[in-house]
Amino acid sequence: MSKSNMIYLEGDFIEDYNGIIYDVKGFEHPPNKVVAYPRYIPDPKGDRRRGNIRYRKIYDLNERYEFLRKRLKKYIVYDPIFDTNIPEIPVEDLLRHYNPRETLLKLLSESRSLNRVLSDIISLVNYIIEYSGISYDNIGLSGSYMVDLYRPDSDIDLIIYGDETSKAVIKGLYEMYEDSVIRRYSLDELHSLYRFRKAYKISFEEFKYIESRKPFQGIFHNKEFYIRFLRSLEKYHKYGYLKYHNLGRLHITAYVTDDSESIYTPCKYRVEVLSSNPSYEIDLKKPFYVVSFRGRYTYSAFKGECIEAEGKLEEVYRDDEVIQYRLLLGESYSDYLRIVRYNEYQSHNI
Known part of the structure:
Protein backbone atom coordinates (compact mmCIF):
# COMPACT_ATOMS: atom_id res chain seq x y z
CA MET A 1 0.00 0.00 0.00
CA SER A 2 1.34 3.45 -0.90
CA LYS A 3 2.03 5.92 1.89
CA SER A 4 -0.75 8.21 0.66
CA ASN A 5 -3.32 5.38 0.91
CA MET A 6 -2.32 4.21 4.38
CA ILE A 7 -4.69 4.70 7.30
CA TYR A 8 -3.08 6.64 10.15
CA LEU A 9 -4.70 6.19 13.55
CA GLU A 10 -4.31 7.57 17.05
CA GLY A 11 -1.52 5.59 18.71
CA ASP A 12 0.42 5.00 15.49
CA PHE A 13 3.90 6.48 15.14
CA ILE A 14 5.58 7.82 12.01
CA GLU A 15 9.25 8.52 11.31
CA ASP A 16 10.54 11.06 8.81
CA TYR A 17 13.76 11.10 6.83
CA ASN A 18 15.42 13.20 9.56
CA GLY A 19 14.97 10.30 12.01
CA ILE A 20 12.36 12.22 14.00
CA ILE A 21 9.59 10.02 15.39
CA TYR A 22 6.09 11.48 15.77
CA ASP A 23 2.93 10.24 17.46
CA VAL A 24 -0.18 10.42 15.31
CA LYS A 25 -3.06 12.44 16.75
CA GLY A 26 -6.66 11.73 15.96
CA PHE A 27 -8.23 10.35 12.81
CA GLU A 28 -8.87 13.40 10.62
CA HIS A 29 -5.82 13.81 8.40
CA PRO A 30 -5.58 16.03 5.29
CA PRO A 31 -4.87 14.37 1.93
CA ASN A 32 -1.23 13.25 1.77
CA LYS A 33 -0.50 14.59 5.26
CA VAL A 34 -0.60 13.26 8.83
CA VAL A 35 -1.46 15.28 11.93
CA ALA A 36 1.32 14.28 14.32
CA TYR A 37 3.59 15.68 17.03
CA PRO A 38 7.32 15.00 17.52
CA ARG A 39 7.93 12.54 20.35
CA TYR A 40 11.47 11.18 19.98
CA ILE A 41 14.14 13.38 18.47
CA PRO A 42 17.78 12.57 17.65
CA ASP A 43 20.01 14.15 20.31
CA PRO A 44 23.68 13.31 21.03
CA LYS A 45 22.92 13.82 24.74
CA GLY A 46 19.71 11.78 24.70
CA ASP A 47 19.09 9.05 27.30
CA ARG A 48 17.76 6.51 24.77
CA ARG A 49 19.62 4.71 22.04
CA ARG A 50 18.59 2.86 18.91
CA GLY A 51 21.54 1.47 17.00
CA ASN A 52 24.16 4.21 16.91
CA ILE A 53 21.72 7.07 17.34
CA ARG A 54 20.76 8.64 20.67
CA TYR A 55 17.27 10.00 21.16
CA ARG A 56 15.49 12.28 23.59
CA LYS A 57 11.78 12.12 24.37
CA ILE A 58 9.77 15.33 24.32
CA TYR A 59 6.32 15.20 25.87
CA ASP A 60 5.37 18.76 26.79
CA LEU A 61 3.14 20.23 24.06
CA ASN A 62 4.85 23.63 24.18
CA GLU A 63 8.26 21.98 23.80
CA ARG A 64 7.02 20.03 20.80
CA TYR A 65 5.84 23.18 19.05
CA GLU A 66 9.07 24.97 19.94
CA PHE A 67 11.11 22.14 18.42
CA LEU A 68 9.12 22.30 15.19
CA ARG A 69 9.36 26.09 15.00
CA LYS A 70 13.14 25.88 15.29
CA ARG A 71 13.78 22.81 13.14
CA LEU A 72 10.81 22.18 10.86
CA LYS A 73 8.72 25.31 10.76
CA LYS A 74 7.23 24.30 7.40
CA TYR A 75 5.30 21.51 9.12
CA ILE A 76 3.24 23.94 11.21
CA VAL A 77 0.44 25.13 8.96
CA TYR A 78 -2.87 26.89 9.33
CA ASP A 79 -5.58 24.34 8.60
CA PRO A 80 -8.96 25.85 7.68
CA ILE A 81 -10.82 22.67 8.67
CA PHE A 82 -9.53 22.87 12.25
CA ASP A 83 -9.22 26.69 12.27
CA THR A 84 -5.83 26.53 13.98
CA ASN A 85 -2.11 26.15 13.37
CA ILE A 86 -1.28 22.46 13.60
CA PRO A 87 1.64 20.17 12.69
CA LEU A 95 10.43 6.89 6.13
CA ARG A 96 8.29 4.52 8.18
CA HIS A 97 4.84 3.98 9.66
CA TYR A 98 4.66 2.11 13.00
CA ASN A 99 1.50 0.13 13.75
CA PRO A 100 0.69 -0.97 17.35
CA ARG A 101 -1.11 -4.15 16.32
CA GLU A 102 1.76 -5.26 14.10
CA THR A 103 4.19 -4.45 16.92
CA LEU A 104 2.36 -6.68 19.39
CA LEU A 105 1.93 -9.56 16.93
CA LYS A 106 5.67 -9.46 16.20
CA LEU A 107 6.40 -9.53 19.93
CA LEU A 108 4.07 -12.48 20.41
CA SER A 109 5.85 -14.41 17.67
CA GLU A 110 9.16 -13.89 19.49
CA SER A 111 7.82 -14.55 22.99
CA ARG A 112 10.23 -17.41 23.76
CA SER A 113 13.31 -15.23 23.33
CA LEU A 114 12.19 -11.99 25.00
CA ASN A 115 13.90 -10.22 27.88
CA ARG A 116 12.12 -9.68 31.21
CA VAL A 117 10.82 -6.24 30.28
CA LEU A 118 9.14 -7.45 27.08
CA SER A 119 7.94 -10.66 28.75
CA ASP A 120 6.02 -8.55 31.26
CA ILE A 121 4.16 -6.90 28.39
CA ILE A 122 3.14 -10.26 26.96
CA SER A 123 2.04 -11.37 30.43
CA LEU A 124 -0.19 -8.30 30.87
CA VAL A 125 -1.67 -8.77 27.40
CA ASN A 126 -2.42 -12.42 28.12
CA TYR A 127 -4.22 -11.48 31.34
CA ILE A 128 -6.31 -8.93 29.46
CA ILE A 129 -7.19 -11.55 26.85
CA GLU A 130 -8.09 -14.05 29.59
CA TYR A 131 -10.29 -11.68 31.59
CA SER A 132 -12.01 -9.93 28.68
CA GLY A 133 -12.33 -12.68 26.09
CA ILE A 134 -11.12 -10.47 23.23
CA SER A 135 -8.72 -11.63 20.52
CA TYR A 136 -5.11 -10.58 19.99
CA ASP A 137 -6.19 -8.80 16.79
CA ASN A 138 -7.98 -6.17 18.87
CA ILE A 139 -5.03 -5.06 20.97
CA GLY A 140 -1.84 -3.18 20.12
CA LEU A 141 1.39 -2.04 21.76
CA SER A 142 2.31 1.62 21.33
CA GLY A 143 4.86 3.96 22.91
CA SER A 144 8.60 3.50 23.19
CA TYR A 145 8.42 -0.28 22.71
CA MET A 146 7.00 0.18 19.23
CA VAL A 147 10.09 2.08 18.05
CA ASP A 148 12.67 0.16 20.12
CA LEU A 149 13.46 3.15 22.34
CA TYR A 150 12.21 1.74 25.62
CA ARG A 151 14.01 1.75 28.95
CA PRO A 152 13.62 -0.76 31.80
CA ASP A 153 11.25 1.67 33.54
CA SER A 154 9.20 2.59 30.45
CA ASP A 155 5.41 2.52 30.79
CA ILE A 156 3.39 -0.13 28.99
CA ASP A 157 1.14 1.66 26.48
CA LEU A 158 -1.61 -0.54 25.08
CA ILE A 159 -4.41 0.24 22.65
CA ILE A 160 -7.74 -1.55 22.37
CA TYR A 161 -9.59 -1.37 19.05
CA GLY A 162 -13.38 -1.48 18.74
CA ASP A 163 -16.45 -0.45 20.74
CA GLU A 164 -17.60 -3.78 22.13
CA THR A 165 -14.01 -4.90 22.60
CA SER A 166 -13.30 -1.81 24.69
CA LYS A 167 -16.31 -2.44 26.91
CA ALA A 168 -15.22 -6.04 27.47
CA VAL A 169 -11.72 -4.94 28.45
CA ILE A 170 -13.01 -2.31 30.90
CA LYS A 171 -15.13 -4.98 32.58
CA GLY A 172 -12.16 -7.35 32.66
CA LEU A 173 -9.88 -4.72 34.18
CA TYR A 174 -12.18 -4.28 37.18
CA GLU A 175 -11.97 -8.04 37.75
CA MET A 176 -8.18 -7.94 37.39
CA TYR A 177 -8.04 -5.36 40.18
CA GLU A 178 -10.28 -7.51 42.36
CA ASP A 179 -7.98 -10.50 41.79
CA SER A 180 -4.84 -8.37 42.45
CA VAL A 181 -3.46 -9.05 38.98
CA ILE A 182 -2.95 -5.30 38.68
CA ARG A 183 -3.07 -2.56 41.30
CA ARG A 184 -4.06 1.07 41.41
CA TYR A 185 -1.63 3.93 41.93
CA SER A 186 -0.41 4.51 45.46
CA LEU A 187 -0.70 7.96 47.02
CA ASP A 188 2.95 8.74 46.23
CA GLU A 189 2.48 7.60 42.64
CA LEU A 190 -0.57 9.82 42.28
CA HIS A 191 1.45 12.77 43.61
CA SER A 192 4.10 12.06 40.97
CA LEU A 193 1.44 11.87 38.26
CA TYR A 194 -0.09 15.14 39.46
CA ARG A 195 3.27 16.88 39.15
CA PHE A 196 4.10 15.25 35.81
CA ARG A 197 0.83 16.41 34.27
CA LYS A 198 1.14 19.85 35.89
CA ALA A 199 -2.52 19.52 36.81
CA TYR A 200 -2.37 22.50 39.14
CA LYS A 201 -5.65 24.04 37.98
CA ILE A 202 -7.38 21.57 40.29
CA SER A 203 -6.41 20.52 43.81
CA PHE A 204 -4.56 17.28 44.44
CA GLU A 205 -7.59 15.90 46.30
CA GLU A 206 -9.77 16.54 43.25
CA PHE A 207 -7.14 15.00 40.99
CA LYS A 208 -6.83 11.94 43.23
CA TYR A 209 -10.57 11.36 43.22
CA ILE A 210 -10.82 11.51 39.43
CA GLU A 211 -7.74 9.40 38.70
CA SER A 212 -8.55 6.75 41.31
CA ARG A 213 -11.75 5.87 39.44
CA LYS A 214 -9.99 5.07 36.17
CA PRO A 215 -9.53 1.32 35.59
CA PHE A 216 -7.23 1.58 32.56
CA GLN A 217 -4.13 2.84 34.36
CA GLY A 218 -2.12 1.44 37.22
CA ILE A 219 0.76 -0.87 38.06
CA PHE A 220 1.61 -4.34 36.76
CA HIS A 221 4.80 -6.08 37.95
CA ASN A 222 6.07 -2.74 39.35
CA LYS A 223 5.63 -1.08 35.97
CA GLU A 224 3.08 1.57 35.01
CA PHE A 225 0.57 0.74 32.33
CA TYR A 226 -1.92 2.86 30.43
CA ILE A 227 -4.58 1.62 28.02
CA ARG A 228 -6.27 3.71 25.32
CA PHE A 229 -9.54 2.73 23.69
CA LEU A 230 -10.42 3.48 20.07
CA ARG A 231 -13.86 3.14 18.58
CA SER A 232 -14.54 1.08 15.48
CA LEU A 233 -13.01 2.88 12.51
CA GLU A 234 -16.35 3.61 10.84
CA LYS A 235 -17.36 5.70 13.88
CA TYR A 236 -14.72 8.33 13.09
CA HIS A 237 -15.24 11.03 10.50
CA LYS A 238 -12.81 11.57 7.66
CA TYR A 239 -11.01 14.87 7.23
CA GLY A 240 -13.36 17.55 5.94
CA TYR A 241 -16.62 15.84 6.88
CA LEU A 242 -16.86 18.27 9.79
CA LYS A 243 -15.38 21.74 10.05
CA TYR A 244 -14.44 23.51 13.28
CA HIS A 245 -14.49 27.23 14.07
CA ASN A 246 -12.65 28.61 17.09
CA LEU A 247 -14.77 31.01 19.14
CA GLY A 248 -12.27 31.54 21.97
CA ARG A 249 -11.73 30.52 25.57
CA LEU A 250 -14.69 29.46 27.68
CA HIS A 251 -15.33 28.40 31.26
CA ILE A 252 -18.48 26.41 31.93
CA THR A 253 -20.39 24.74 34.70
CA ALA A 254 -22.36 21.87 33.22
CA TYR A 255 -24.36 18.75 33.96
CA VAL A 256 -23.15 15.52 32.31
CA THR A 257 -26.06 13.95 30.45
CA ASP A 258 -24.16 11.25 28.50
CA ASP A 259 -20.78 9.67 29.31
CA SER A 260 -21.02 6.72 26.90
CA GLU A 261 -18.02 7.93 24.85
CA SER A 262 -15.87 8.95 27.81
CA ILE A 263 -13.56 5.91 27.62
CA TYR A 264 -12.49 6.45 24.03
CA THR A 265 -9.97 8.68 22.29
CA PRO A 266 -11.15 11.31 21.76
CA CYS A 267 -13.18 11.23 24.95
CA LYS A 268 -16.53 12.94 24.68
CA TYR A 269 -19.11 14.07 27.25
CA ARG A 270 -22.47 15.44 26.28
CA VAL A 271 -23.42 18.16 28.75
CA GLU A 272 -26.14 20.62 29.61
CA VAL A 273 -24.49 23.99 30.17
CA LEU A 274 -25.68 25.61 33.41
CA SER A 275 -23.48 28.72 33.28
CA SER A 276 -20.61 30.06 31.19
CA ASN A 277 -18.03 32.83 31.17
CA PRO A 278 -17.65 34.74 28.94
CA SER A 279 -21.05 34.63 27.29
CA TYR A 280 -21.20 33.70 23.61
CA GLU A 281 -24.18 33.92 21.32
CA ILE A 282 -24.67 30.21 20.79
CA ASP A 283 -27.75 28.08 20.31
CA LEU A 284 -27.95 25.94 23.44
CA LYS A 285 -30.68 23.86 21.80
CA LYS A 286 -27.90 22.27 19.76
CA PRO A 287 -25.79 19.48 21.31
CA PHE A 288 -22.87 20.65 23.47
CA TYR A 289 -19.91 18.37 24.16
CA VAL A 290 -16.74 18.47 26.23
CA VAL A 291 -14.07 16.74 24.11
CA SER A 292 -10.38 15.91 24.45
CA PHE A 293 -7.72 13.94 22.61
CA ARG A 294 -5.59 13.88 25.78
CA GLY A 295 -5.75 10.73 27.87
CA ARG A 296 -5.84 12.69 31.12
CA TYR A 297 -9.46 13.70 30.48
CA THR A 298 -10.68 10.19 29.66
CA TYR A 299 -13.32 8.71 31.99
CA SER A 300 -13.07 11.78 34.23
CA ALA A 301 -16.77 12.43 34.83
CA PHE A 302 -19.87 10.26 34.93
CA LYS A 303 -23.44 10.82 33.85
CA GLY A 304 -25.31 12.68 36.58
CA GLU A 305 -22.28 14.64 37.80
CA CYS A 306 -21.84 18.38 37.61
CA ILE A 307 -18.51 19.63 36.27
CA GLU A 308 -16.52 22.79 35.79
CA ALA A 309 -14.34 22.91 32.71
CA GLU A 310 -12.28 25.43 30.79
CA GLY A 311 -10.96 25.12 27.26
CA LYS A 312 -11.44 26.27 23.67
CA LEU A 313 -15.00 26.69 22.45
CA GLU A 314 -15.61 25.57 18.88
CA GLU A 315 -18.56 25.58 16.53
CA VAL A 316 -18.81 22.31 14.63
CA TYR A 317 -20.10 22.63 11.07
CA ARG A 318 -21.53 20.14 8.60
CA ASP A 319 -22.35 21.52 5.13
CA ASP A 320 -22.03 25.14 6.35
CA GLU A 321 -24.49 24.60 9.19
CA VAL A 322 -23.60 24.57 12.88
CA ILE A 323 -24.68 21.15 14.15
CA GLN A 324 -23.09 21.20 17.61
CA TYR A 325 -20.61 22.93 19.92
CA ARG A 326 -17.63 21.47 21.65
CA LEU A 327 -15.34 22.61 24.44
CA LEU A 328 -11.94 21.22 23.48
CA LEU A 329 -9.60 20.42 26.38
CA GLY A 330 -5.90 19.66 26.31
CA GLU A 331 -4.26 22.32 24.16
CA SER A 332 -3.28 24.56 27.07
CA TYR A 333 -2.17 24.16 30.69
CA SER A 334 -5.03 26.55 31.49
CA ASP A 335 -7.49 23.83 30.48
CA TYR A 336 -9.05 21.75 33.22
CA LEU A 337 -12.01 19.65 34.28
CA ARG A 338 -13.17 19.28 37.87
CA ILE A 339 -16.19 17.66 39.44
CA VAL A 340 -18.33 19.94 41.59
CA ARG A 341 -21.16 17.51 42.32
CA TYR A 342 -20.63 13.78 42.40
CA ASN A 343 -22.91 11.02 41.19
CA GLU A 344 -23.60 8.87 44.22
CA TYR A 345 -24.89 6.03 42.04
CA GLN A 346 -21.66 5.23 40.20
CA SER A 347 -21.33 1.81 38.64
CA HIS A 348 -18.89 -0.15 36.52
CA ASN A 349 -21.36 -0.45 33.68
CA ILE A 350 -20.24 1.00 30.36
Missing part, protein backbone atom coordinates in the same frame (compact mmCIF):
# COMPACT_ATOMS: atom_id res chain seq x y z
CA GLU A 88 0.92 18.24 9.48
CA ILE A 89 3.66 15.95 8.18
CA PRO A 90 3.67 15.29 4.40
CA VAL A 91 3.56 11.55 3.67
CA GLU A 92 6.31 12.06 1.07
CA ASP A 93 8.65 12.94 3.96
CA LEU A 94 7.94 9.70 5.83
